[in-house]
Amino acid sequence: AQSVTQPDIHITVSEGASLELRCNYSYGATPYLFWYVQSPGQGLQLLLKYFSGDTLVQGIKGFEAEFKRSQSSFNLRKPSVHWSDAAEYFCAVGARNQGGKLIFGQGTELSVKP
Amino acid sequence: DAGVIQSPRHEVTEMGQEVTLRCKPISGHDYLFWYRQTMMRGLELLIYFNNNVPIDDSGMPEDRFSAKMPNASFSTLKIQPSEPRDSAVYFCASSLRRVSSGNTIYFGEGSWLTVV
Numbered sequence: 370a371q372s373v374t375q376p377d378i379h380i381t382v383s384e385g386a387s388l389e390l391r392c393n394y395s396y397g398a399t400p401y402l403f404w405y406v407q408s409p410g411q412g413l414q415l416l417l418k419y420f421s422g423d424t425l426v427q428g429i430k431g432f433e434a435e436f437k438r439s440q441s442s443f444n445l446r447k448p449s450v451h452w453s454d455a456a457e458y459f460c461a462v463g464a465r466n467q468g469g470k471l472i473f474g475q476g477t478e479l480s481v482k483p
Numbered sequence: 484d485a486g487v488i489q490s491p492r493h494e495v496t497e498m499g500q501e502v503t504l505r506c507k508p509i510s511g512h513d514y515l516f517w518y519r520q521t522m523m524r525g526l527e528l529l530i531y532f533n534n535n536v537p538i539d540d541s542g543m544p545e546d547r548f549s550a551k552m553p554n555a556s557f558s559t560l561k562i563q564p565s566e567p568r569d570s571a572v573y574f575c576a577s578s579l580r581r582v583s584s585g586n587t588i589y590f591g592e593g594s595w596l597t598v599v
Contacts, residue, residue, distance in 0.1 A: 401582060405590075412487075412574060412590040420585045459526065463582045470539060471516075471588060473526035 371396040373462050375474035382450050383482045390445040390477050392434075392460030401463035402443040403471065404434055408456045416458075419443065430454070455481045485509070487591035489575050495597045501563040504594045506575030507556055516576040516588060517550055517560050526574075532558065565598045572596070 372395045382388050394400055401420050405413040417428025424436040434445045443460060460474040488507040496502055508515045516531040530540040535552045543550070547566070552558040562569050572593040578586045 401585075403587075410592075412592040413576075415587050415589070418587065470528060470531065471582060472528075475525045 371400060371462050371464050371472050373460050373472055373474035375458075375460055375477050377477045378475070379478045379480070381480040381482060384452050385449050388445075388447045388450045388454070388479070390458050390460075390479070392443045392445065392474060393441050394443065394460075394462045395441065396462060396464060398464075399438070402434075402436060403461040403463070404428065404432070404443070404445050405459045405461060405473075406430075406456050407459065407476075413459065416445070450479075450481055452481045452483065455479055487575055487577050487589055489573075489591040489594050491594060492592065493595045493597075495599060496565055498566055498598055499564045500598075501561065502565045502569075502596060502598075504560040504562075504573050504575075504596070506558045506560070506591060508558070508575070508577030509579075509589055510556065512577035512579050512589075514578040514581070514586075514588075515552060515558050516574075516578075517558070518574040518576060518590075520572040520574060520593070521570075529560070529573075562596075565596075567598045570597050 374393045403418045404416040407413045416432050417426050419426050419436045427433050432447050457476045457478045459476045461471040463471045490505045517529040520526045529542045530550045532552045550560045572595050574590050574593045576588045576590040578588045580586045
């Protein structure tokens with residue numbers, strides 16, 4: 370069965386600094402990969418997704434992620450963090466033979482220092 | 484376009500009471516999902532429907548939980564009787580077609596349930 374690991378429970382970065390959130394997955398074939406963001410008291414909003422093709426995907430709000438098959442990773446990056454990026458970030462994996470199922474990581478909470 | 488609409492947004496109930504959570508998916512979406520979010524277990528898929536038919540309910544914790552989708556625009560998640568350990572945020576989500584075909588799952592804002 371597929372699984373997702375987000376090794377960092379909480380990360381703090383300074384405003385304007387670069388950001389990388391780690392995501393590792395376990396799946397026998399090429400998965401579908403997603404990053405969602407959740408602000409306090411809100412639902413989840415899709416940042417970006419990877420299905421096939423170019424392994425570097427661009428998302429909303431200046432985020433990007435790179436699929437690295439050899440490392441089973443899909444890390445999320447942003448070159449310059451804004452205070453409004455403080456939120457919880459979830460990586461998720463979907464299996465090609467399981468129609469609608471997404472398995473989520475435990476999430477990484479991002480704090481931004483002024 | 485309206486997103487996924489959930490009600491109630493917040494509910495506090497006493498142990499043993501019946502709780503019904505409601506969801507209106509995005510119009511035209513074929514798939515509907517119920518997720519539960521807790522600090523201990525994170526986001527868990529409870530059940531999902533395709534064209535109003537339950538496809539996978541393996542995540543439903545026990546018989547106290549039931550979900551229905553009587554038509555394409557409405558679903559309920561019912562807990563009877565409720566217990567304090569059911570306290571969580573319950574998310575409804577929908578997607579236009581299969582996720583495996585490149586479609587995105589859109590989430591509602593959640594129903595925050597507290598059972599005392």
